[in-house]
Amino acid sequence: MTPAASPLVQVKDLSVFFDAGRVGFWGRKRLTVHAVEGVSFDVYAGETLGLVGESGSGKSTTGRAVLRRVPATRGSIHFQGRDITHIDREQVRALSKHMQLIFQDPFASLNPRLKIFDIVAEPLFVHGLVKNMRDAAEAVAMLLERVGLPPDAGARYPHAFSGGQRQRVGIARALALKPRFIVADEPVSALDVSIRAQVVNLLQDLQVEFGLTYLFIAHDLAVVRHISHRIAIMYAGKIVELADRDLIYDSPVHPYTKALLSAVPIPDPPVQRARKRIICAGEPPNPMDPPLGCRFQSRCPHVMHRCRWEEPPLTERAPGQRAACWL
């Protein structure tokens, strides 16, 4: 993968805070959840950037902020060189032709009262891309075929399909507008293990065929390794390490990345037995009151005095590998 000259999506210093109400007798003290803080990354055309982290680390919020589903508190988001951080609602709507979302839960993301045809054809109708049923039927039949469903599936309701098939419908809906950029928010984590590989392979085939760019959010490291070109590891709202796929798996720098990778079992019993699992004791920081210094200090096995006072910047450790750690 050779990076193109300018990235398709550019996220700079993105922060997303949520208001969580007020506390105190007079309601003076405001509570804010620091969901994402100071996140920067680029996504180049045609690549897949994996976004990995435990639940609550802010990976889904980052994906939603890129799509302008949640407002960015600070920072900027550029799409195809254009600043989309503060565009209005109607422009966001126009942008949906270029950026789409694949959902995590295929059971909740399809309206149970609509037929598959209506679900997949809806983006085409609302953007005025098709005018009559005939054109819509043609487009939908093509899309369904492309994601591996028979054309007459369009006449049925979502409850008639399995999880994997529903996720295919979700993919067809996302593809209907022929977007360039797709945020896949844990698209396979709700599926059976036996189905995951099929859906991941389908996503890869579609990437080649339509020249798609993915922001692939997941917590399953094996799946991320399979599909991603580069991987960003998030912890407590910050990116702790961002590197090419092989670099992250072969020579992780950040202690959190190391701990994460040590949790992935190796399908070879002797090797697996000889391996030492790094266990991080302690709790992740409270997102309403993040600590001074490094976010990982409460669980890091190598924590130093400096980590408690100064926040480590994301620095280049090797060509194509950046990490935020004082070590």
Place this chain on the structure above:
Amino acid sequence: MTKTKANDLEQALSRSRYEWVDKLKELGRELRRDTAGFIGVVLITALVLMAVFAPLISPHDPTEQDLTARLVPPVWYEKGSWGHVFGTDHLGRDILSRAIHGSRVSLWVGVSVVSLAGGFGVVMGLLAGYLGGRTDAFIMRWVDTQVAFPGLLLALIILAVIGPSLTTVVLVLSLNGWMVYGRMTRSAVLAIRQSPYVEAAEVVGCRWPRIIFRHILPNLTSSLLTLGILEFARIVLAEAALSFLGLGIQPPATSWGLDVSMGKNYMFMAWWLVTIPGCAIGITVLAINLVASWLRLISDPQEREKQFARHMAGSMRKAMVLKAETERRQP
């Protein structure tokens, strides 16, 4: 290649349009299993037919007076006659005919008030729930204010100013009844708008009217249907109450409430004047409630499953008893 695929899809779509016939048949089968719901549906169908064909089936003109046959008792009394099955009132009008004609007013008021108040309330609730913010605050404060104002007093004021008629009764009852739909719709919308399929519709680029009416409203139908039917029963009673107070239907028109109110002066010498229309009101409300509870059951998949299991267990038990019986007889 894709042309034939598109043809396949179109054919499948056109075929699936007739699926509702099968669904209706299945619903009918399920209805027969639920005795209470079945009775309710039969009663309501009978009432509707009675209202529609009132002039054909009523033995007398409901306004026809016969002063020589005043306060004739029902047929099972010594003085009763088959000419007036349920007797006559103080002006010699046939009670049965008046009850049959009165059903027209009750049902018509019920249907029009439920659709008017329901339509308005649901739209308000959808707007408040989905748009949120100021729209929500405005609509909900409006609802609170109106709920705080006594409904009967408002009805009395309006009817006293405009003058009572069928149209004003419908309008007044709608004005009084839309808030409950608004509140319930709003709370349901607040839950549904968080669901991923609504987010999917937003991501795909739907504008809010489409999201509200195509994605949210259809998923509210079952609970709204139940609410509407229960409200229908309340409206029938409210119309009767207004007519009883003399502010609803005016003579010579007939309504059950009006008959009860006119009969109350003769309650101690001719009980049938109030009892027959009163029973009509009672039966209607009962039937509507039976249907509502049945609808609530079948619109909830979990309840539906439970009922199906109950039915299966019952038929299995019956089969076992039958088998035991035959085995006992055989040796």
